[in-house]
Every structure is written in C-alpha cells, then in structure tokens.
Amino acid sequence: MATATPRPDDFLARLEAAIAATGLVARGRLAVPAEDGLPPLPDGRPARTLFLVGRASRQGWSAFAASPESRDRRPDPLDRWSVRVIGELADRFGAAALYPFAGPPWWPFQRWAMRAEPVFLSxxxxxxxxxxxxxxxxxxxLAFAEDLGETSPAPTAVSPCTACTARPCLTTCPVDAFSAAGYDVARCVAHLESPLGALCxxxxxxxxxxxxxGCGRRYADEEIRFLMRAFRAARSKDTR
Ligand code: B12
Ligand code: SF4
Ligand code: SF4
Structure with a gap:
C-alpha cells in the first residue's frame, strides 16, 4: 500500500499548532527568491518559503516567563529561549532557523514581514x-525547501498611520529622539540613563x-520593564 504524502494544508496546520504550543505566534509566510540570499537548508536544498514566528500583543511572553532561560541569570535570556524553541521547531519540521537578533549583518525581518502580513513602516x-x-x-x-504558499497582505491594505493626523508618536518623546532624520539612539539612551529618564x-x-x-494590547508592565532593561544593557544590539 502506498504511503500517503501529507497535503500542504495538513503540514501547515501541524506547524501552526506546534508554533502555538510554544506560546509564540505564526506571523505569515512568504516566498523567498534566490536574491533574498538565504543560506541553503542543512541538506543542501535551497530555501523557498519563509515562515515568520513572533509575538503579538501579550502572546509570546508567558511561555518565556515560565522558561528556565528567564531565571538562569545569564545574558540574553529571551534570545536564548527563542533559539531553543524555534530551533526545536526547525529540527522537527525539516527547516532552517533564522533569527532577527543574529547580526550584524541583520536579516531583513521588517522587509520580510511586510511581504507576509499587513504591517507598515511607522x-x-x-x-x-x-x-x-x-x-x-x-x-x-523557519526556512523551508518546499513551496508552502504565501500570506501576502491584500494590495488594498492601508497603514493606520495614513488616517492618523495627530501623529502623537512623534511628539511624545521628552527629548525628541524621532525626527525626519530617523531615530536618534544616542539621544534616547542619554535620556534613559539620566535621572529624568525614570518614566521611560x-x-x-x-x-x-x-x-x-492597539493600545489595549500593550505588553504587560513586567514585560515592558524586562525589554527596557534588555535594551539598556544591549544599547547597540537590539533583540526585541
Ligand atoms: C539594529 C536594530 C535596532 C537598533 C537601531 C534601530 C534604529 N532605528 O536605528 C537599536 C538597538 C537602537 C534598536 C532599538 C529598538 N528596537 Co530594534 N532592531 C534592530 C534590528 C536588529 C535590525 C534593524 C536594521 O538595521 N534593519 C535593516 C535591514 C537589515 O532590515 P530591513 O527589514 O530591510 O529594513 C527596514 C528597517 O530598517 C526599516 N527601518 C528601521 N528603522 C527605521 C527608521 C525609520 C525612521 C524608517 C523610515 C525606517 C526604518 O526600514 C527598512 C525597510 O523596510 C531589527 C531586527 C531585524 N533583524 O530587522 C530590530 C527591530 C527593528 N527592533 C525592534 C524593536 C521592538 C526595537 C525597540 C522598541 C526595542 C525594545 N526595547 O523593545 C527599540 C526602539 C526602536 C525604535 N524606536 O526605533 C523590532 C521592531 C518590531 C516592529 N514592530 O517593527 C525589530 C524588528 C526586532 C524584532 N525582534 O522584532 N533596534
Ligand atoms: S501614532 Fe499614528 S502615526 Fe504614529 S505609529 Fe501610531 S498610527 Fe502611526
Ligand atoms: S525610550 Fe527613548 S525614544 Fe522612547 S520616549 Fe524615552 S527617550 Fe524617547
């Protein structure tokens, strides 16, 4: 009797269930042409589909908070937890794992994300x-050699920033770290390390x-403080 080949739908359903079981969130998938420069999979086949994994709102925090990495007092606990759980998914499903914090050079996660979901540069x-x-x-x-299809956002999807005339994100920083020239990291960090930076x-x-x-979906206070501590510790190495 011939062995049934798993249908892509079954595979995707199992993969998405496995991602959800880690506490993380499936964040869409995109086709990756050769010019994206992904490394080949461990068996030498070229990557064809990238499956993004992340967090959204408060999902993705509690599983990390319960992990051994969050308590072992060694550096970069969230990154190490991510490498462990996403690495296990890669082994189990025959994929190669890539991480946003592995760099420089950085993998272009934001550019990839805009191809997989309706997310927009703010x-x-x-x-x-x-x-x-x-x-x-x-x-x-997770990079797969198989063609698993794409979850491209609708061409008509519009950024919420388009209708946001007040743009409070640009006027709230106490030291005006955001301008047309971009994000002034040095200015932000100087404020954060000063007595006046207590609220941040x-x-x-x-x-x-x-x-x-999405203001009702803000991260929990404990998580905000963790991320801010990690940001201050890393300064030039972002992982969140
Ligand atoms: C280096 C880096 C930083 C640096 C410098 C950031 C900067 N603005 O100069 C530092 C350490 C300061 C930093 C800080 C933070 N970062 Co950071 N950072 C990165 C990292 C590792 C690489 C970014 C990069 O250089 N991309 C360049 C190329 C490789 O990527 P790309 O997708 O092709 O490029 C797009 C972006 O660069 C984007 N872009 C990035 N910054 C800016 C700024 C402006 C003004 C514009 C117009 C465009 C733009 O435009 C490109 C085209 O789409 C990414 C992870 C990653 N691998 O992408 C996280 C990342 C961008 N950071 C992230 C976060 C959350 C933060 C923090 C809020 C951290 C925190 N404490 O929680 C802070 C504050 C950032 C801020 N307000 O801008 C998230 C953003 C999530 C999201 N919703 O988009 C990312 C994606 C990491 C992640 N794990 O998801 N970060
Ligand atoms: S405050 Fe307005 S402009 Fe700024 S990120 Fe939010 S929606 Fe976009
Ligand atoms: S954390 Fe930095 S960029 Fe954000 S409001 Fe505070 S000083 Fe401004």
Whole structure:
C-alpha cells in the first residue's frame, strides 16, 4: 500500500499548532527568491518559503516567563529561549532557523514581514499592525525547501498611520529622539540613563505608548520593564 504524502494544508496546520504550543505566534509566510540570499537548508536544498514566528500583543511572553532561560541569570535570556524553541521547531519540521537578533549583518525581518502580513513602516521605524499597533515583534523564521504558499497582505491594505493626523508618536518623546532624520539612539539612551529618564525606564518608550492603535494590547508592565532593561544593557544590539 502506498504511503500517503501529507497535503500542504495538513503540514501547515501541524506547524501552526506546534508554533502555538510554544506560546509564540505564526506571523505569515512568504516566498523567498534566490536574491533574498538565504543560506541553503542543512541538506543542501535551497530555501523557498519563509515562515515568520513572533509575538503579538501579550502572546509570546508567558511561555518565556515560565522558561528556565528567564531565571538562569545569564545574558540574553529571551534570545536564548527563542533559539531553543524555534530551533526545536526547525529540527522537527525539516527547516532552517533564522533569527532577527543574529547580526550584524541583520536579516531583513521588517522587509520580510511586510511581504507576509499587513504591517507598515511607522514614523518610529517600528512596523505598525492594524490590530496590534506597535505591540508585536519577531522572534525567528523557519526556512523551508518546499513551496508552502504565501500570506501576502491584500494590495488594498492601508497603514493606520495614513488616517492618523495627530501623529502623537512623534511628539511624545521628552527629548525628541524621532525626527525626519530617523531615530536618534544616542539621544534616547542619554535620556534613559539620566535621572529624568525614570518614566521611560519603568513604563517604557513614551513614543511607542502614545500610538492609539492597539493600545489595549500593550505588553504587560513586567514585560515592558524586562525589554527596557534588555535594551539598556544591549544599547547597540537590539533583540526585541
Ligand atoms: C539594529 C536594530 C535596532 C537598533 C537601531 C534601530 C534604529 N532605528 O536605528 C537599536 C538597538 C537602537 C534598536 C532599538 C529598538 N528596537 Co530594534 N532592531 C534592530 C534590528 C536588529 C535590525 C534593524 C536594521 O538595521 N534593519 C535593516 C535591514 C537589515 O532590515 P530591513 O527589514 O530591510 O529594513 C527596514 C528597517 O530598517 C526599516 N527601518 C528601521 N528603522 C527605521 C527608521 C525609520 C525612521 C524608517 C523610515 C525606517 C526604518 O526600514 C527598512 C525597510 O523596510 C531589527 C531586527 C531585524 N533583524 O530587522 C530590530 C527591530 C527593528 N527592533 C525592534 C524593536 C521592538 C526595537 C525597540 C522598541 C526595542 C525594545 N526595547 O523593545 C527599540 C526602539 C526602536 C525604535 N524606536 O526605533 C523590532 C521592531 C518590531 C516592529 N514592530 O517593527 C525589530 C524588528 C526586532 C524584532 N525582534 O522584532 N533596534
Ligand atoms: S501614532 Fe499614528 S502615526 Fe504614529 S505609529 Fe501610531 S498610527 Fe502611526
Ligand atoms: S525610550 Fe524615552 S527617550 Fe527613548 S525614544 Fe522612547 S520616549 Fe524617547
């Protein structure tokens, strides 16, 4: 009797269920042509589909918070947890894992994300999502040799920033770290490390908080403080 080949739908359903079981969120998939420069899979086949994995709103935090990495007091616990759980998914499903924090050079996660989901470049440089606002990020990607299809956003999808005339994200930073020239990291960090930076240290980035889109989906306070501590510790190495 011939062995049934799994249908792509079955495979995707199993993969998405396995991602959900880690506490992370499936964040769409895209076709990757050769010019994207992905490395070949461990068996030498070229990558054809990239499956993005991340977090959205509060999903993705509690599984990490319960992990051994979150308590072992070694550096970069969230990155190490991500490598463990996404690496296990890669082994189990025959994929290669890529991470947003592995660099420089950095994999272009934001560019990939815009091909897989309706997310748009905001004036802060963070991508804004129509539902999650600025409260979402990526923890890794699984590269497959198979063609698993794409989840491209509708061509008519529009950025929430288009209708946002007040743009409070650009006027809330106490030291105007955001301008047409981009994000002035040195200015932000100088404020964060000064006595006047207490609110940003405890409550997180004021500019990110000011966005009205998805404001009810803001990360939990404990997570905000963790991310801010990690940001201050890393300075030039972002992982969130
Ligand atoms: C280097 C880096 C930083 C640096 C410098 C960021 C900067 N603006 O100069 C530092 C350490 C300061 C930093 C800080 C933070 N970062 Co950062 N960072 C990165 C990293 C590792 C690489 C970014 C990069 O150089 N991309 C260049 C190329 C390789 O990527 P690309 O997709 O082709 O390029 C697009 C972006 O660069 C984008 N872009 C990025 N910044 C800006 C700024 C402006 C003004 C514009 C117009 C465009 C723009 O435009 C490109 C085309 O689409 C990415 C992860 C990744 N691998 O992408 C995270 C990433 C961008 N950071 C992220 C986050 C959340 C933060 C923080 C809020 C961290 C925190 N504490 O939680 C802060 C604040 C950032 C801010 N307000 O802009 C998230 C953003 C999630 C999202 N919703 O978009 C990412 C994607 C990481 C992740 N794990 O998801 N970060
Ligand atoms: S405050 Fe307005 S312009 Fe800024 S990110 Fe949010 S929707 Fe976009
Ligand atoms: S953390 Fe504070 S100082 Fe830095 S960009 Fe955000 S609001 Fe400005």
């Amino acid at each position: 004036p802060l440089g963070l991508l804004v999502h129509p539902v999650h606002g600025l409260w979402h990020a990526w923890r890794g990607a 240290r405890t409550d997180g980035c004021r500019a990110r908080d000011a966005c009205p889109i």
